[in-house]
Amino acid sequence: MTSMIGALLFDLDNTLLENEIDAFISAYLAALRAYMSAHLPVDAFVPHLLQATQAMVANEDPNRTNAEVFDAAFFPAFGRTREELAPLFDDFYATRFADLRSLTRPDPATRSLLEWAFEQGVPVVIATNPLFPRTAIEQRLAWAGVPVDRFPYALVTSYEEMHAAKPNPAYYLEIAGRLGQPPEACLMVGDEWEQDVGPALSVGMVAFWISGPDQGVPEGAPAPAGRGRLADFARWVRGVV
Ligand SMILES: [Mg+2]
Known part of the structure; x- marks a missing residue:
């Protein structure tokens, strides 16, 4: 055939x-917020993250990846550069993200x-x-x-x-x-x-x-x-x- x-x-x-995606996202945001609290103003972290996520959802520019849209929305909101903060995200995913496995x-x-x-x-x-x-x-x-x-x-x-x-x-x-x-x-x-x-x-x-x-x-x-x-x-x- x-x-x-x-x-x-x-x-x-x-x-x-x-x-269970609502529980997973809640736990993910809590873990990421806790990790970043040593480095960024913690009350602003989740709102800026969600706003940058919404910018990605709205993206349909074939010349900009979702990552580029995220970076342009997220890092300037803290007055910081991607180069400064990206290693923190990399370390979070390398060392903490696996803790969420038990939710799946x-x-x-x-x-x-x-x-x-x-x-x-x-x-x-x-x-x-x-x-x-x-x-x-x-x-x-x-x-x-x-x-x-x-x-x-x-x-x-x-x-x-x-x-x-x-x-x-x-x-x-x-x-x-x-x-x-x-x-x-x-x-x-x-x-x-x-x-x-x-x-x-x-x-x-x-x-x-x-x-x-x-x-x-x-x-x-x-x-x-x-x-x-x-x-x-x-x-x-x-x-x-
Ligand atoms: Mg699904």
Whole structure:
């Protein structure tokens, strides 16, 4: 059978890695704030971080990476340079970020699914919202049991790589462009309708919605090609790749 699928795109949190995201973000911000409190005015830290994050979400300038947008918004807010402060972030991710692992669990279907996908020779993309440095994504992939040193992903959408973010359809079009694939040949797998499935469908991608039976497709929205848990996707995808 000739495959219609030219690339598989996977969201990370609550798609490949079980991660109660509100609790995770709270713990992440608390840990980062505590680490930075020795170096920066602590009351301003989280507001400036969130404001710079919003600037990345709004980015769609093909000439500016999300990291460049973050840097331009964040560091001048403290009157400091990236060169001064970047080593602090690097050290946080090298020494503290791993403490958050206990808040996550690998989905039992993840590893065998990705082993199968690589056996098929289909390019695999980690399509997680590109608001984080590559190290934060690589560590979460390791927690999910599918580390970058074992799985040669075609693309991991970190903030250093990308020029748009979810839910902007430009993010999905950038992935397809980077792969040299038409959007129609890309299959996006994700758990959030607003961030993953809706915008992927809007640019013509095929989408599988990681969701429970109690979750409804939004009124008037197109139906995804399939839905269910990741184990359900693993069975379903064998019929289309
Ligand atoms: Mg997700």
